[in-house]
Amino acid sequence: MHINLILETEQRSASLIPLQAVIRIVLGGLGLLIGLALVSFYTSYRALERDTELTLEEWKHTEPKYKAALDLRTDLAVRNDLMKEISGWRDTRLSWAEQLAALRGAVPSLIQVSEISVSHDLFVMSSNTPARVYELRLSGRVGAAHSETSVSEFTDALHRPPFTVWLESAAIPPGRFRQDPQVKTDRIFEIVCKYKPRRFE
Amino acid sequence: MKLPANKKERAKILVLIGMGVIVLIIVLVQLVAIPILDSRRKLREDIEEYRTRVEKARRELRASKQIQAEFDAVSGKLKAIAEDYLLHPILGSYLVGVSEALDPQARESGFTIEDLQERGIQALRLRAKEASGRAYNAYSVQIVGQGSYDEIAAFLKSLEGRNPYVCVTELKISEQPDTPERHRVTLRIEWPIEAEPARTDAAKGGK
Numbered sequence: 219m220h221i222n223l224i225l226e227t228e229q230r231s232a233s234l235i236p237l238q239a240v241i242r243i244v245l246g247g248l249g250l251l252i253g254l255a256l257v258s259f260y261t262s263y264r265a266l267e268r269d270t271e272l273t274l275e276e277w278k279h280t281e282p283k284y285k286a287a288l289d290l291r292t293d294l295a296v297r298n299d300l301m302k303e304i305s306g307w308r309d310t311r312l313s314w315a316e317q318l319a320a321l322r323g324a325v326p327s328l329i330q331v332s333e334i335s336v337s338h339d340l341f342v343m344s345s346n347t348p349a350r351v352y353e354l355r356l357s358g359r360v361g362a363a364h365s366e367t368s369v370s371e372f373t374d375a376l377h378r379p380p381f382t383v384w385l386e387s388a389a390i391p392p393g394r395f396r397q398d399p400q401v402k403t404d405r406i407f408e409i410v411c412k413y414k415p416r417r418f419e
Numbered sequence: 420m421k422l423p424a425n426k427k428e429r430a431k432i433l434v435l436i437g438m439g440v441i442v443l444i445i446v447l448v449q450l451v452a453i454p455i456l457d458s459r460r461k462l463r464e465d466i467e468e469y470r471t472r473v474e475k476a477r478r479e480l481r482a483s484k485q486i487q488a489e490f491d492a493v494s495g496k497l498k499a500i501a502e503d504y505l506l507h508p509i510l511g512s513y514l515v516g517v518s519e520a521l522d523p524q525a526r527e528s529g530f531t532i533e534d535l536q537e538r539g540i541q542a543l544r545l546r547a548k549e550a551s552g553r554a555y556n557a558y559s560v561q562i563v564g565q566g567s568y569d570e571i572a573a574f575l576k577s578l579e580g581r582n583p584y585v586c587v588t589e590l591k592i593s594e595q596p597d598t599p600e601r602h603r604v605t606l607r608i609e610w611p612i613e614a615e616p617a618r619t620d621a622a623k624g625g626k
Contacts, residue, residue, distance in 0.1 A: 266462045273469040284476035287483040297493040311586045315576035336590040
């Protein structure tokens with residue numbers, strides 16, 4: 219028969235550090251850590267708030283200057299567009315004084331040019347770039363003798379510098395080299411010169 | 420407060436206390452921790468955004484000196500072009516200005532201007548997408564006159580040399596059987612003119 223003379227509440231642990239003390243120490247340590255974490259969090263939060271205020275203040279101070287700088291950049295872009303537009307206009311021009319001077323040197327002595335006609339058109343190229351295109355029609359007459367040689371010489375001259383810089387093609391359209399209806403001993407001809415497109419770039 | 424000695428009763432109370440603690444923790448997390456953490460995240464995002472903006476602004480401000488120099492240079496060039504080469508109306512008429520410009524040049528070169536007529540103002544057909552922002556138009560005139568080949572060439576040289584923006588778009592030189600040394604000439608010339616007052620001011624370089 220076993221008789222327990224000590225109540226459960228009166229029992230004491232034989233261990234050197236009682237369990238209750240361990241629990242209290244752990245709970246106390248945990249509470250301290252939580253407290254420290256809360257203080258640290260609060261401090262860093264306040265620091266973050268101050269940093270935000272300072273950065274906002276700096277931005278408010280910088281923003282007007284920044285907007286002025288952006289406006290300046292926009293204005294510069296507008297002016298650059300204007301410059302590009304007017305430069306494009308100038309660069310697409312063809313100097314007709316220069317063309318007339320070059321033509322004078324290209325016409326064989328037996329040929330008499332009766333008409334020089336220049337027309338012009340503007341169109342948008344495949345790259346969506348507008349361009350000027352000129353066409354030059356040269357009408358003339360030449361004596362029947364050596365007429366083919368002279369006209370051929372003239373056409374060949376239009377395929378040599380300086381014309382190669384400007385011209386895309388120079389040819390006599392079919393039926394445009396024929397007998398002069400008024401002076402039967404002469405031949406009349408027409409040469410059509412197409413200029414290279416001059417792009418507005 | 421002492422826990423009951425009965426194990427079952429004690430366990431019930433401990434379970435209730437545990438549930439209470441869990442509920443308390445959930446309430447604290449929902450009502451305190453999450454809003455505070457959200458607020459901190461928002462602050463961090465704000466600070467990051469403002470720092471990015473300030474940095475961007477500083478870069479722009481560092482570049483603005485160079486931009487100002489470019490702006491002044493381009494404005495100066497546009498102003499010079501507008502003053503020296505663009506056609507400006509005199510008493511509401513562009514033709515008067517054209518006549519004033521052409522007559523002395525024709526006299527100097529020996530070219531005879533017999534007729535000068537306005538052919539109107541056309542839009543420069545530049546890129547379609549830029550058409551609405553066009554700053555210049557083309558004013559064109561037709562000239563009918565007479566001259567020798569040399570005189571015609573000298574007149575064109577003078578015209579094109581004095582203004583690099585004047586553009587001869589049509590030219591017809593025909594022989595005259597009665598006066599073989601002088602030819603009949605028809606010319607179409609285009610000048611750029613300012614198109615829109617708002618952008619015209621810009622072209623003059625004012626800001």
